[in-house]
Amino acid sequence: MTLKNDDVLLLKAAIEFGSECLYNIKDGGLGRTLVIDAGNSVRAREMRRKIPTFWEDLYTLVIYNAAAETEEDEDEEWLYDPA
Numbered sequence: 825m826t827l828k829n830d831d832v833l834l835l836k837a838a839i840e841f842g843s844e845c846l847y848n849i850k851d852g853g854l855g856r857t858l859v860i861d862a863g864n865s866v867r868a869r870e871m872r873r874k875i876p877t878f879w880e881d882l883y884t885l886v887i888y889n890a891a892a893e894t895e896e897d898e899d900e901e902w903l904y905d906p907a
Contacts, residue, residue, distance in 0.1 A: 833858070833880055841874055849882065858882040865890070 834847045837858060846861040858879060862868035868888040875884050 833882070836880070841871065845871060852883065852885070854883040856882050858884045860884065860886045862886055862888045864888055864892075 830849045833849065837847045837860075838845075841860070844867065845863065848859045848861070850857050850859055860871055860875065862871050865888055868886050871886045875886065877884060
């Protein structure tokens with residue numbers, strides 16, 4: 825596939841599944857893979873329900889950054905400290 829075709833697929837994915845995630849196409853162990861970075865676990869769970877395992881001849885993979893999520897949780901905990 826060409827870069828132009830990849831750009832079309834990325835745009836199509838953003839329109840079909842929502843623009844709140846980041847989309848990328850990579851070569852992986854199961855062939856060409858659409859990688860969806862959901863940002864957090866809640867959005868990742870929602871995206872996994874929406875997106876099929878294979879879409880447009882691409883394997884799909886939903887990821888999120890768990891380390892960033894725990895840092896946010898710690899910050900929120902500090903904000904509500906009653907002391």
